[in-house]
Amino acid sequence: MATTDAHPDDGYRAKYFIPLESDPDVFTQLIHNLGVSKTLSFVDVLSLTDPNLLAFIPRPVLALILVFPDFGDYAAGYAKEQAGKPEYEGSGPGEDAVWFKQTIGNACGLYALLHAVCNGKARDHVDANSPMARLLTEITPLSVGPRAHALESSTELEDAHRAAALQGQTVAPPAEDHVEHHYICFVRSHKNGHLYQMDGMLKGPVDLGEAGGEDDLMGERTLQVVRKFVETGEQGNVGFSLMALVEDPN
Incomplete structure (x- = not known):
């Protein structure tokens, strides 16, 4: 289950959505309902180290979504790191990474999904x-501000999200319930080839340097980054999960 409405900087939320369950089928249904080609889907990543389990993941991997079991520790660390950084001001077709500020409560699963499909090669699979x-x-x-308002105002997005949220395997909580899990996304820029950490609760996209691995985000460079997040957060916590946005090779 997903998301929290806590924010490192402020508590403003324009509205609240029912949290998305961290289920690849739910995420896949939502991107298809929004008009992403059925050649793309989400799958579970069961290991970051076992080559046999990694081999089962279809390639290329276009984005990764990491689910944190406890948002509090993650937020505390990033609140300090982000304190001296300016707010993101990017926009337009020259943007290295398309980023959304989260202003909808309990919707970080949706923001992670949008970051996944709006960046890199995935955006080439959006149906006209x-x-x-x-x-x-x-x-x-x-x-940033008008972009956030566009998401808040989109009835098509809200309707598709609600339909997906109600299809999970567990009972969906009320939209304004506080839940601790949090989603972030890793994407490869279609502009500069860098790996970006995408989280609408930060001040903007975080450039992590060269992605490597051409268009496949399951290369060693990305795996090292994700392993570091998990290893840092697992001190006293369990429950991390990882999903990959993949292209059907058939």
Whole structure:
């Protein structure tokens, strides 16, 4: 189960959504309902170290979504790191990474999903005239504030999210319930080839340097980054999970 409405910087939330369950089928249904090609889907990543389990993951991997079991420790660390950084001001087709500030409570699963499909090669799989295509057209020229408002105002996005949230295997909690899990996304920029940590609760996308591995995010460079997140957070915590956005080789 997912998301929390805590924010390292402020507590503002325009509205609340029912949290998404961290289930690849739920995430896959949502991207398909938004108009992402059925050639893309989410799958579980069961190990970051076992080569046999890693071999089962279809390639290429276009994005990774990491689920934290306890948002508090993660937020505390990043609140200090982000304190001296300016707010992100990127917009337009020249953006290295398309980033959304989270202003919808309990929706970090949705923001992670949007970061996954709006960046890198995944955006080439958005069907024309679909809700996702219309949203991309609308938000691309916008700065951070108007872009956030566009997500808040999108009835197509809200309806698709609600339908997916109610399809999980566990009972969906009320939209304004406080839950501790938190999603972040890792993507490869379609502009500069860098690996980015994408989290709408930070001040902007975090450039982690060269991604390596061409268009496949399951290369050793990315795995090292994700392992570090998990190893740091697992001190006293269990329950991390990882999903990959993959392209069907068939």
